[in-house]
Amino acid sequence: MTDMASDGLTTLSPQRESNFRRELKRAVRSMVAAKWPVLALVVLGAVLIVAIFGPLLAPLDPNRQNIMLRLAEPMAEGPRGATFWLGSDALGRDVLSRLLYGARISLLVGVCAIFVGGAIGTVAGLVAGYFGGRIDDVFMRLGDIQLAFPFILLAIMFLVVLGPGVVNLILVLGIGQWVTYARIVRAQTLSLREKEFVEAARALGDSTTSIIFRTILPNIVAPLTVIASFNVASVILAEAALSFLGLGVPPEVPTWGSMLAESREQLIANKWWLAVFPGLAIVLTVLSFNIIGDWLRDFLDPRLKERG
Amino acid sequence: MRRLGTLAAAGATGLLLCSTALAQQPDENTLVVGLSADITTFEPANISSRDNSNIARHIFGTLYTISGDGDVQPDLAEDLQISDDGLAYVYTLREGLTCHDGEALTAEDAAYSFNRAADPANNFTGNTPGFVFSSIGFDSAEALDEQRVQINIERKNPIAFGLIAEVFIHCKDSYEAMSLDEASANPIGSGPYRLASWDRGSQVVLEKVDDPNSPANMERIVWRIIPEASTRTAELIAGNVDIITNVAPDQIDAINNSGGAEVQAVQGTRRMYVGFNLSDEFAQMPGGDAIQDPAVRRALQYAVDVPSICKQLLNFECERMTGIVNPPNAHPDIEPYPYDPETAERLLDEAGWPRGEDGVRFEIRLQAGQGRYLNDRNVVLAIAQYLEDVGLDVEVDIMEWASVYIPLIRQRAAGPLYFIGSGGALWSPLYDMTDLARVDSGTNYTHWDDPRWFDRWEDIANAETEEETRQIVNEMLEVFYEDGPWLHLYFQPDFYGVSDRVDFEARPDEKVYLFDTGLN
């Protein structure tokens, strides 16, 4: 079944690099033709800008409480003449400012977790696929162990013990992802191992490391990016779920997921702004990653494109 | 596609029809209570949580019982004689008591209940052996005759009779026939209710025992476990549950405006405070050195606006505590510390902790568990903000309650600042003060060692009269107020959501006893 999963992802030949410009043009054209990916890219660009410049844009200190002004509605007057544009939360903190700061942490957690998981998974997959045999067995059994174990349980177990924290969260979410990458990379490596250009590199006397990382890896990057863009979405959702269970980031760190989790007691009291704004931020970001992922897959998979 | 549309329409109609047919609202013989925490055992000697003990109390009687106002009243026993040396308590049981297994309940059963709980071979860790017995120095229990049971304790203790009133009496014949595993799911007592069914994690159903003299009102009481606050509130508003505990403060208005239920707020007895850990180990930590000085601790009392925390975060007007003892027994002349950040800053300056160039006086860590007390996470964050306002740099460390924070607390290793609540009582100031019975008491999480407090316990033991005791207590409370190891907060209010269908009156001691609760 692993081989089936990667079946739709075809790799491109190494000449690709020389055709980089042409490929890029083709990508832009395909993207514009599909319309939605452009919009998604714009959204993600905006999120990225907010993540980088959020602290400059935020009108107030995101952690500054003001319990006398708690649960203020959007546009209500804040402390010292400021305005709570998107309302204030249960401790009187400015929702807008937390949202802007939260962009950075949410994105950081999402992207870093993917990098951690992707890096471990890719290396494991490359090594397992290239060498095969005992090493392959060990990695794949490790993968089976992890998959036989609902990820959320593993995450809960480690976070209960290690305590909340951005780094812990990234590690746990990242480790939760590696098997997916490992399996796909392994399958790709298995087929690439026998390809002519790899044989050629071997014949030229390239070192094993060089073959794995210089010759094979570049050809696997495309399918990896597709999975990664889908994965960011699920990692952001997982962060929200862990926050709900009280295992997310520490309280002074705003993330969209934890903001949404904190809103749960306020929904029945009609404090809609606490859920709507972080919810919207999550939905838009996740949606954009999914759209980009869809487009990337179609773009990189000639078979599907033909049909288009 | 048309076929599918028809199917969908049929499905929706079916659903609507079903919803009227299947909806389950409690009938007139059944009372439904929504609890927030799970029930783990019905082994009388292993029960330790409040919710667990609330349910069990309907199944097991106790010798005496303490009413909501703190009055001691007879229950299974009708008379108590205490020996002159204060070491032997002789209870006389009422006549004609019957166990759920049909046997008569006699002094032998009562003695058995005590001795079984104390037997080290059983490894019990509930409230009875773990708290009551270690507090009173339980020695043994013996049946003097059919009706009289004598409890022997190791040292004289003015509050022993109140603690003994917490011990569940169970029935010897049935328990001797059961293994410990069986006993934890098959309670046999003499209370007005018996356990009808227990679906772990879901609900406990109690059924009224057939008895013409039963004080119980309802035929069945269903205790449902509903951990999520919003879900509990929704069930109450929808009319599927009659009483819910632990209403989230921000959901009170939603219930009161629903038209079918109302929230009863009671001033509870649980003392919420921020402890200063004064152990040598913490004296080496940032901030741990500063709080060694009573002047710094006093200064911080002025920094926190407790009434605002109550009003805003707990939705309750509360008066700030003046010390370790609940209001009716507190020192009559002490006023709570006011909120006065300027005084706090001035005192901190004078104590030798001026603001640095970055505006910070000293760093300190504030540890807390989450999900145990009313709105605890937000209260802790708000306290941290108040302390930061007077120049402290507070590192808030909020942990998972049971598995991480509790072990830390039990090892007396939380701090330098830690947030916790300690259950209190109205019937004696000494009960509340027992938290700090000895410097090395397990409950002295602060490692406080002021002799002006700890040396006075002997004076209390030797006191001849009530007045004399009260005088010593007051002097101790003055020391506690001035130089004590607690940053005073509040007595935790308890919120019960009560459907208009039932007449239920909430008590201040977190006990939910439904014997005389009925329908309106």
Add this chain to the structure above:
Amino acid sequence: MWTFIVRRLLQSVIVILGVTLISFIALQIGGDPTYLFVSERATDEEIAMVRRALGFDQPLHIQYLTYLGNVAQGDFGNSLSYRQPAMEIVLGALPATIELTIFAMLFAIVLAIPFGVFAALYRGTAVDGSIMTMAMFGQSVPNFWLGIMMILFFGLYLGWLPISGHVPFLMPLLRGDFVTAFTNLPQTIYYLILPGVAVAFYSLSRNARLVRSSMLEVLGQDYVRTARSKGISEYAVITHHALRNAWLPVVTMIGLEFGFLLGGVVVIETVFSYPGIGRLVFNAINQRDIPLVQASVIVLSVIFIVLNLVVDLVYARIDPRVKL
């Protein structure tokens, strides 16, 4: 095929050993759990006594090996907080979760097929647009939030569906009490709708999209074109040719789906106060109830492994290209 099954089962033993070892280590690195089982006024001697009674005074590897030895004899230990056999408690909570998971799986797979097929058949129209928008939304919204919103809307505001709770069906069925089981069944389903949808919504959305794209792929293939040109009715083309191939990727997902749904179950069981294994194991982890966690983890892993094995076998049956 039999060698394949035997090999897989042998591998499973290693997997389960690994899983128990990981959870054992994870729960032990946090420190000594003894303090959770002594009262706050316990003396050092009492604490030491309880520690001995619970076996936490032994070195870790001895504790683990002792545990394995006991498991080999069918003794999974007593839950530390319930003080009853851990396996009994886990098996008691399992039927409720199986009901929820199966129900969610039905939603996630059975509903995904018509949605995906319609979206593919009406590609580019409003039908496709609205189904795919819903699907995209379903993949972006956290399930606990969806759960609370559904409680407020369908449970409280409209009053159509129950807010929380569970009526057992499998439990009485397994006990042989068929009358109770089938009298309960309508209630069981009625109580399962909201939590089931909340658990399944993400998967439903993903599967609908998956079915749609594989359907599109199949519709473009030569044999479908041929079938059409032969004048076979559109209905027959879809059901006989296109659909059969289009749901292959969905079948592949079933095994993984189960693990995925179980993940959602932890959160949703809390929201709907549903007495299943998800909440049980979450509480057990929080209480460091190691025997209970171990028993749950073993049960879940076994289910997962068996399910994946079955899926692979079924897959081999329906897709002739796959050889075991």
